[in-house]
Amino acid sequence: MPAPFSRRAALRRLGAFAASSPLYQLGGQQRPPGLRERVPALEEIESVLEFEPVARARISRTAYDYVAGGVDGEFTLRRNRQAFEWAELVPRALAPAAAPDLSAEIFGQKLPCPILVAPTAAHSQVHPEGEKATHQGAAAAGVLMAVSSNSSYPIQEVAAAAKGPVWFQLYARDTPEGTRDRVERALAAGCQAVLLTVDTQYMSHRERMLHDRHLNIPAAGVPVRTRSRRQAGAPPAPYRLQPQNPDLSWKTVEAIRAYTNVPFLLKGILTAEDARLAVEHGVSGVVVSNHGGRYLDYAPSTLEALPEIVQAVGGRIPVLIDGGFRRGSDVFKALALGARAVLVGRPPLWGLGAFGPEGVRRVLEVLQAELAMAMAATGCATIAAIDRSAVLVDFA
């Protein structure tokens, strides 16, 4: 005889079915829609993580892997996300219900929220209008965008594409004159700060991208790459390390700072020692970053590195952070641990690849809405009110 219908049993069966789904097992990292599934419309998207599978369905495999990948075994890439699980928010009962004020200030610049778009290269891989479209989306959300030295469009065009504020990310990879020229062009385009990236001495080994190159169908006359970069090479590069800027030093930092008459930050600081040196060399701010897990595998997650850096800097310059931020509550945690602002790298690219400038805007709006929610439930009416008492961490 069939068992009598029970709502509880039905729910249990449904729960077991959902738990066995690959979607559930991926823990929010949803797979791209399959052949029988529909790609959701922008209005149907609820969280930043949901943009990734849509972008993946819409952009080339090579572009997706370029954005998604990290160095080597991607330990640091995963750890950036994992660290948020070791930080809990402290709820406050009967906290003031008035709408939280997300406005922030950095280097005298007023921002509607302490969230920025991180500099990422080559946006035309995911959208034909590249960084110009990203800037339009960021500006529509009121968010400041840092433009990469390796932008697909010249900085003047990106800056002019929308009214929103822009900063410039600098790679000091060419001659000192070439570097200076690049900074001057960025300043002439209206960039209000310069971030010098200091964690890319040698080209990193990104296995997803290298495999894509090996597997690509050859164009006429272009040979397929069959050699691994890990095979021995001839002198002077027996380990086949490919230098990007191995000569960058504190002297270079001082030289660039001397002619950069806007706030000058170092991006890629992960230790208290380097943060102290940065202060001593007169920089205006530091960005705690491991380049989104793309350069040194087994480097710490940025959230874990943040408290010691904030302590070493001791309030002398602002400390910013990036790496794995996907929720407004993630942003809240970093602010509580002493960061002045948070940069997001991959999420705007997912928004761009999925829905163009509108997608970028929505990604940034979702983060702001979630940050407001975290503030409301922890009794923080303003960004300045978010402090160390609002989080419990077991790594610091």
Ligand SMILES: Cc1cc2nc3c(=O)[nH]c(=O)nc-3n(C[C@H](O)[C@H](O)[C@H](O)COP(=O)(O)O)c2cc1C
């Ligand atoms: C596709 C991609 C390209 C990047 N290009 C640059 C770059 O040109 N310059 C730079 O300083 N950082 C670059 N980064 C690092 C980001 O600025 C940032 O540190 C990182 O993406 C933050 O981590 P998240 O992607 O988890 O938010 C890049 C990151 C990605 C994912």
